[in-house]
Amino acid sequence: xxxxxxxxxxxxxxxxxxxxxxLALGLIIRNHALHQSIAFNTSRYVTGSVLExxxxxxxxxxxxxxxxxxxxENSKLRNSLKSNYAQLYVRTDTVVDTVLxxxxxxxxxxxxxxxxxxxxxYITLNRGSIHGIKPGMAIVCEQGIVGIVRVxxxxxxxxxxxxxxxxxxxxxxxxxxxxxxxxxxxxPRSAEIVDxxxxxxxxxxxxxxxxxxxxxxxxxxxxxxxxxxxxxEDGIFLKARIxxxxxxxxxxxVLVIENLLLPExxxxxxxxxxxx
Amino acid sequence: MKNLAFALIAGVSVxxxxxxxxxxxxxxxxxxxxxxxxxxxxxxxxTDRRLLLISSFALGLAIDAFNNSGGLHAAVCxxxxxxxxxxxxxxxxxxxxxxxxxxxxxxxxxxxxxxAGLATALHHALLYTLEAFSWxxxxxxxxxxxxxxxxxxxxxxxxxxxxxxxxxxx
Numbered sequence: 001x002x003x004x005x006x007x008x009x010x011x012x013x014x015x016x017x018x019x020x021x022x023l024a025l026g027l028i029i030r031n032h033a034l035h036q037s038i039a040f041n042t043s044r045y046v047t048g049s050v051l052e053x054x055x056x057x058x059x060x061x062x063x064x065x066x067x068x069x070x071x072x073e074n075s076k077l078r079n080s081l082k083s084n085y086a087q088l089y090v091r092t093d094t095v096v097d098t099v100l101x102x103x104x105x106x107x108x109x110x111x112x113x114x115x116x117x118x119x120x121x122y123i124t125l126n127r128g129s130i131h132g133i134k135p136g137m138a139i140v141c142e143q144g145i146v147g148i149v150r151v152x153x154x155x156x157x158x159x160x161x162x163x164x165x166x167x168x169x170x171x172x173x174x175x176x177x178x179x180x181x182x183x184x185x186x187x188p189r190s191a192e193i194v195d196x197x198x199x200x201x202x203x204x205x206x207x208x209x210x211x212x213x214x215x216x217x218x219x220x221x222x223x224x225x226x227x228x229x230x231x232x233e234d235g236i237f238l239k240a241r242i243x244x245x246x247x248x249x250x251x252x253x254v255l256v257i258e259n260l261l262l263p264e265x266x267x268x269x270x271x272x273x274x275x276x
Numbered sequence: 277m278k279n280l281a282f283a284l285i286a287g288v289s290v291x292x293x294x295x296x297x298x299x300x301x302x303x304x305x306x307x308x309x310x311x312x313x314x315x316x317x318x319x320x321x322x323t324d325r326r327l328l329l330i331s332s333f334a335l336g337l338a339i340d341a342f343n344n345s346g347g348l349h350a351a352v353c354x355x356x357x358x359x360x361x362x363x364x365x366x367x368x369x370x371x372x373x374x375x376x377x378x379x380x381x382x383x384x385x386x387x388x389x390x391x392a393g394l395a396t397a398l399h400h401a402l403l404y405t406l407e408a409f410s411w412x413x414x415x416x417x418x419x420x421x422x423x424x425x426x427x428x429x430x431x432x433x434x435x436x437x438x439x440x441x442x443x444x445x446x
Contacts, residue, residue: 013325017358020333024347024354028406031346047341054296115343117306119408119416122344158344185416188305249305 048156051113052126059110059252066252073142104218105258107131109139112156116188116248121163123147127256128155136216138257144222144245145169145210146254157256162223163188163248169216171208171223171242175201178211181223181242188248190241191224198238204228208242215262279323283331290315291335295342298431307424309431312339313399316357317392321364321375325357332357345407352402356395367391380436392429400424 008015059066109131113124127133129152139146139159147161160167163183171193172178179196193208206226210217224242231238294312301309316332336353340346367387368375380388404417404424 013329016326017329017354020329020354021351024333024336024351027340027347028345028351031344031348044341050292050295051342058300113342117302117308 044153045155048112048124048126048153051124052110052156055110055112055252062250062252065250069142103259103261105260107133107256107258109133109157109254109256111252111254114161114248114251116161116163119185120165121161121188121248122158123161123254124156124158125149125254125256126156128153128157130154132258133157133256134258138216138259139254140217140221140257141246141251141254143247144224145217146246146248146251148216149256161248162191162244162246169223170211170213172211173202173206173208173226175199175206177202178213179237179240181208188244190227190243192239193226193242194239195237196240198231198235202226202229202238202240207245215259215265216257218257218259279320279327283319283323283327286315286319287331287335291338294339299342301431303423303427307420307427309428310396310399310403310424311428311432311435313353313356313396313428314392314432314436316353316360317363317395318378321378325361328360329354329357348403348406351406352399355402356399359398360395363391363395366394379439380433381440389429389433392432393425396428396432397421397425400428 107127109125109127111123112126113122115121123139123146125133125139133149133152135149135152137149139149139161145162147159147164147167149157149159151158162181165183165185168180168182170178171181173196177197177199179193181191181193183191196202204226208223208226210219210221210223212219222245224244226240227243228241229238230240290312294310298309298311303309312335315335316328319328319331332353333350336350337347339349339353343349364375364378367383367390375382378388378391383391400421401417404420405414408414408417
């Protein structure tokens with residue numbers, strides 16, 4: 001027993017070192033294994049506030065470009081206003097709208113932290129649970145898709161961007177052909193779409209849009225534009241390199257989307273799967 | 277006690293500099309400098325090694341909190357702090373020297389660059405290998421470690437060069 005204590009006393013520094021390393025390794029593994037629980041992350045109060053203070057200052061330098069983008073977006077939105085269209089017929093009675101049901105709610109948010117150069121990239125927003133943000137909501141910007149919310153604290157939320165090894169979503173072309181979009185590492189400007197049916201209809205220059213398959217994104221949000229095609233040998237599916245619509249190197253305003261009908265759809269799909 | 281207070285103040289300043297400035301500097305659009313690592317290298321030579329290990333680990337953990345990287349920097353910082361005496365012995369054997377302070381002007385330019393370069397290279401190699409967390413991206417890890425080492429050391433030298441200690445004041 002004395003020998004054991006002697007051993008521990010002599011090597012206490014090394015034992016401390018090994019204990020700390022094991023702790024750190026545990027945190028790394030947890031970080032990779034359970035994406036819902038990053039132990040110390042940028043949505044915590046202290047880290048979030050520090051980064052938010054920084055982006056409040058730095059945002060001034062990008063105001064000009066932000067204004068231009070907003071203007072562009074405004075012109076697009078104004079173009080889609082109902083008042084732009086002439087009435088072709090005159091309504092004579094009152095219509096109670098039972099046809100349209102609001103499905104998607106958009107919440108604006110500011111980017112507090114965003115990386116695009118790591119193997120796995122995260123985004124932190126200045127909106128949290130008190131603003132109604134929940135894990136699993138989609139993040140988009142006026143250019144295209146951005147990512148998915150993963151962890152939420154009271155005032156902040158953190159999520160995967162498209163530039164994350166675990167991000168994947170379905171994307172469809174105008175022709176209806178669809179495949180799986182994922183980043184695959186490398187440049188923050190491009191991603192790949194796989195399992196796309198090999199049809200003549202697919203060609204470089206086609207835009208890839210989101211689908212409603214995952215229930216996260218509304219239909220028709222731009223993901224990117226096909227640049228090069230890579231036909232596989234079986235001739236059934238093809239892989240394509242796409243240039244992402246969203247510029248992850250310059251992003252400060254985003255929208256978080258809530259699908260109001262998702263819970264209903266999930267429970268329906270679950271009960272269908274559990275049917276014998 | 278004085279060492280503890282010094283390590284605390286230096287640690288917080290280094291942390292803020294890293295997360296507010298250097299995390300946003302990108303070489304070729306992909307590569308961050310990590311001059312925070314010089315906190316570990318520059319603490320006085322007589323610093324208690326447990327204090328050195330724990331404060332380095334804590335600094336790494338704080339950097340991790342800002343980068344969503346779990347315990348990545350903490351693990352690497354712990355290793356660097358643990359091996360620091362070996363690095364110092366390596367440069368000291370060249371003349372049987374003893375150092376109290378480990379600054380650029382205390383060690384002399386060449387000795388300091390060897391000391392800092394070796395430690396930084398190990399730090400970056402461990403960091404990028406652990407970050408990739410798979411054997412698939414080792415090419416990227418290797419390239420990033422090599423380029424990153426030069427970048428970090430260069431940035432650190434630029435910061436340290438103006439702080440010339442008055443020789444008579446020592």
